[in-house]
Amino acid sequence: MHQFRWALTRRCPRCGHKPVFESWYRMTTTCGECDLLFEREPGYWVGAMTINTAVIALLFLGTFGTAVWLTWPDPPWAWIAAGVVGMNLLFPVFFYPFAKTLWMAIDLTFQKVTDQDEFGS
Numbered sequence: 001m002h003q004f005r006w007a008l009t010r011r012c013p014r015c016g017h018k019p020v021f022e023s024w025y026r027m028t029t030t031c032g033e034c035d036l037l038f039e040r041e042p043g044y045w046v047g048a049m050t051i052n053t054a055v056i057a058l059l060f061l062g063t064f065g066t067a068v069w070l071t072w073p074d075p076p077w078a079w080i081a082a083g084v085v086g087m088n089l090l091f092p093v094f095f096y097p098f099a100k101t102l103w104m105a106i107d108l109t110f111q112k113v114t115d116q117d118e119f120g121s
């Protein structure tokens with residue numbers, strides 16, 4: 001389970017090495033410690049996009065539902081709409097690097113590393 005803790009701190013989910021990002025979004029090709037190739041196959045990051053989409057959908061439902069519930073019977077619809085739209089625009093941009101490392105942690109849980117997943121092999 002440590003791979004998920006490392007993923008939530010934007011570390012390599014295999015060994016915990018940091019940094020694995022050159023900037024907020026730009027990930028290094030391999031881990032500087034364990035040489036894991038981060039993009040293990042073409043289309044690999046679709047899993048990260050799925051996680052990002054699922055998290056924002058849950059956050060939207062939770063925020064919208066809570067806002068309506070707290071302000072019922074007279075919810076300020078315009079403010080609630082502005083808030084959830086703003087959140088839906090900004091949160092995925094912030095969360096995407098975490099979605100990538102979380103996806104890698106999930107993938108490493110179910111698909112063990114082979115020689116082809118390590119740089120220089």
Ligand SMILES: [Zn+2]
Pocket residue numbers: 012013014015016017031032033034035036
């Ligand atoms: Zn590593």
